[in-house]
Amino acid sequence: MGAFSMSIMKKLFKEPLVHFMLIGVLIFLVYGIVGENETNENTIVFNSYDLNNILSKWELQWKRPPTEQELKNIIEQNMKQELFYQEALKMNLDHNDEIIKRRLSQKMEFLSNDLISMKPPTEQELLEFYEKEQQNYLSDYIFTLHIVTYSYDYHEQPSQVASTALEKAKESELSTLKGKGDKMSFPDFFENSEAIEIRKSLGNSFVEGLKKSTINRWSGPIQSGFGYHLVFITNKNEPRAIPLETIEDRVLNDYNYTRQRQLDSTLYMELKKHYTFDLDLNSKEFDPEIIKLVENTLTTN
């Protein structure tokens, strides 16, 4: 079972001993020390791990331990599967089997995924990631502002009414327009509010307009779904970096999410470099465009 074995793998990968063994195995492979199957080909090891595995799977399904007869049966079943598997391997029955290919390739993916959780980033790595993805870890704009609204509900041409009101007003004096305009359902004053809160009330285009407005003077008109607005911004905080220590969990999640995808694709790209693709396509059978596409796909990284 894919998901199940995945979680077992995850558990295993958290065991330091398993780490050690895995690294050992990999080093063996790296230096090519492993010979061509020097052990007796007809020996099958059945250890406590295997037995525990059988027992716990049974108990999970049946909520009780197996009887003697049942245990005997599952062991036989498992053995039969293992022997058939070994023989099938010897007969090369695994070659060019689509399902086995897919499964093994997926195991490679799991391996890269699980290694992410196995090897958490160092503080330095996390910091580098955080800096690189800085645009994702900025605080929202923060505004303190007064809003005067000329709504579609009360004006034929709210944009003109707003422009006229702005022309007549002393731009730098808050009091000249404060409290004017139409009474609306949303507040006419936001104090140190995150842009997301203002977006919820007045929509995206209004907030885009705010970002462009100068502070400490009446400006506008800015359009929203409600009509046109004049605004007097007294405080505008541009987005700033949120300190890593306050959002470490989120950054770590993003790091793992990105790393998994990266590792997967680097692995693929890297492997691609080490293989030569020998194209053998009948040019009479296929459109030259298609052949070109296949070539490009296989040879470019």
Place this chain on the structure above:
Amino acid sequence: MRRILYVFLAASLFGCKQDKQSEAEVTPSEPALEITTTSSDSNGNATNVYWGDTHLHTTLSMDAGLFGNTRGLDDAYKFARGEQVTSSTGIPAKLSRPLDFLVVADHSDGMGLFQSIQNGEEWVMKTPQGKRWNQMLEKGEGADAALELIKAFSQKEMDMNPNDPELQKSVWSMTVDAAEKYNEPGKFTAFIGYEWTSLIAGNNLHRVVIYRDDKDKTYNYTPSVTYDDQDPESLWKHLSAYEEQTGGKVLAIPHNGNLSNGIMFTETKINGEPFDESYVKERIKWEPLYEATQIKGDGEAHPFLSPNDEFADFENWDYGNLDLSALKTEDMLQYEYTRSALKLGLKIKNELGTNPYKFGLIGSTDSHTSLATADDNNFFGKAVNVEGGAERWKHPFVQADKGVIYTWQTLASGYAAVWARENTREALWDAMKRKETYATTGPRMTVRFFGGFDYSAADLDNLVDNGYAKGVPMGGDLNNASGKTPGFMIHAVMDPEGGSLDRVQVVKGWANADGTMGEQVYDVDWSGDRVIEENGKLPAVPNTVNLKDGSWDNTTGATELKTFWTDPDFDPSLEAFYYVRVLEIPTPRWTLYDVLKYNIEMSDEVPMTAQQRAYTSPIWYSPK
């Protein structure tokens, strides 16, 4: 060659990266600035409306996986929180505004089964179906395999156990862990939940289950499945056992009564036995809400049941049951639609003392793409095979001997709006339980609805405070009029990103002493200077949508509508309910956006515009 591979693997996995000494130059943010977030007024009343989707599927749902969804839990949460993700078909996807909460509701039956079929796991491949579906997947016929699987499942013709306990446990743990990872109290709520996918011979009895609790209570409690028992009573037993064993809290939300062929809101138990007191009590105990609108049809009202309501004919799906294995007959409709069920509940209350259908309303997507999209200009469809493209509108969504439902008939709907004190699992769940919620078909209009005996029009000035102080909000109860008439304060504000408002209506339903039931729709406030005509109808608002460029004129509607209304036909002796329906002016439907985007033509039957709408939870009146 082989050696190179291993070297690379080892290096990339365990590689000791040289510790590059990068000077950490992170600009420290300035001293903590007090950010004002209003979440409740001085009386502790709910003053914030939170938006979410209570019904989203990821690749872990077996049908979603078969349809080609490769996006998992991370993508679903990231998308809902407003981040950009890449859809299964490679399209960059981002919401116009983030959602405040999300329930990933993967089908408990066969959770993770798709992955097992795809991997060709032995226990699946032993069965003829498993082998067949696996091979269909190999050949790129995943969508057809999905339809076969849904059909086999709904007709109980599966020849494998779709709910292998090991598989279930491992997939549930992934679901719970992801919710924990993305739940951020005050910012974003990730509920733990699932969908209980009961089908009786293709008749839809689905429920979404939502926990109030965290991992500590839910982790070891794998979801209830339906393969062996489709009766909702078995779900209620499961929920009850959960609460008893863990001290936690949980509720369930049914949906798509329109595909139940008359068994969603019955007058008898599912097994045909007559209702008894304990049955009706259990139903309303566990199911305080109903999902009234979603991609597979709008379920508020039906023109056959409400012939005098010219807006009842809205995106109804009334062809048959979920897999179209049985066609619809008119006698089924009364047991399928929100309004008729609310009426039926009053009648049953007169008979048994409890109203089993005293539910509030929410909308949600039921999207199977991991993307909770309900905006017409940003609609990713029901499943991955119709995420986009010039051809999607004519793709058959359900195809059976008895009929076809095409993708153009799916609707970009809806979202759940919840009035709560703060954005946490507890506060939102409590608001759902007390039904202080409403449904929309996608747009985020703000709707307030209060009922009481002591309001006057002057109370509108301070609507929220007066609303709570002298009466009840949506979802509440009014009892024993003692000579007074109930009055209602309603305030609807348009979605600043959407269409302006055509009108606000109050929908009233009641049950007479003789067992008959009645309903009436009142236009209570509207845009412009229209007057009600002699036939009692308010003239329609003009349709200003320009079919050439998708623009429309918001000045024909109102930015907000606010009114005080008293029931002119009040009978203090009858059980009744009142809910609000808010209609937007006509705006482009997703099909028009597709026409413009892909420069295509669609057949005449395909609607190009729609009046998006909101339905509030009712306020109930009882003479007792």
